[in-house]
Amino acid sequence: MTAFDLDKEVIRELAALLKETGLTEIEWAQGEYHIRVSQISATQTMPTTLTTETTDSPNESVGTQIPSLNPTTPGAVKSPMVGTVYIAPEPGETPFVEIGATVVKGETLFIVEAMKTMNPVPAPISGKVKHIAVTNGAPVEYGELLLILE
Numbered sequence: 001m002t003a004f005d006l007d008k009e010v011i012r013e014l015a016a017l018l019k020e021t022g023l024t025e026i027e028w029a030q031g032e033y034h035i036r037v038s039q040i041s042a043t044q045t046m047p048t049t050l051t052t053e054t055t056d057s058p059n060e061s062v063g064t065q066i067p068s069l070n071p072t073t074p075g076a077v078k079s080p081m082v083g084t085v086y087i088a089p090e091p092g093e094t095p096f097v098e099i100g101a102t103v104v105k106g107e108t109l110f111i112v113e114a115m116k117t118m119n120p121v122p123a124p125i126s127g128k129v130k131h132i133a134v135t136n137g138a139p140v141e142y143g144e145l146l147l148i149l150e
Helices: 008-021
Strands: 025-030 033-038 076-078 083-086 108-114 117-122 127-132 145-149
């Protein structure tokens, strides 16, 4: 089988499984061939820019764009797994951290739910929260940027 001989019925079946199970992504592999089918629901949105929400100095404008934020930025905290990120221990409670907060190494920054298991995401270093790149209840991928410490 080549990429051009791909059985479209396999893709249709995978797409049907997405709808049936409520998943957003599914993969299939056979030998050296690999197919990934994914969808974004109408309720999910992707951020177009990453911005700060608060500042320490009155001279800095709120909502300024942070340049070149990515998982390799110094102080970046990445998602340890695929799942759903939660910024507070319970709905309606105070978030674990906010921009400008000082955290100590090991302190819980987020919870990532994966397969009905709540997994705390600890601070890898002590520092000040410079930027939070996710929103409560958002789906996250392995290695996706969650937060930046300085």
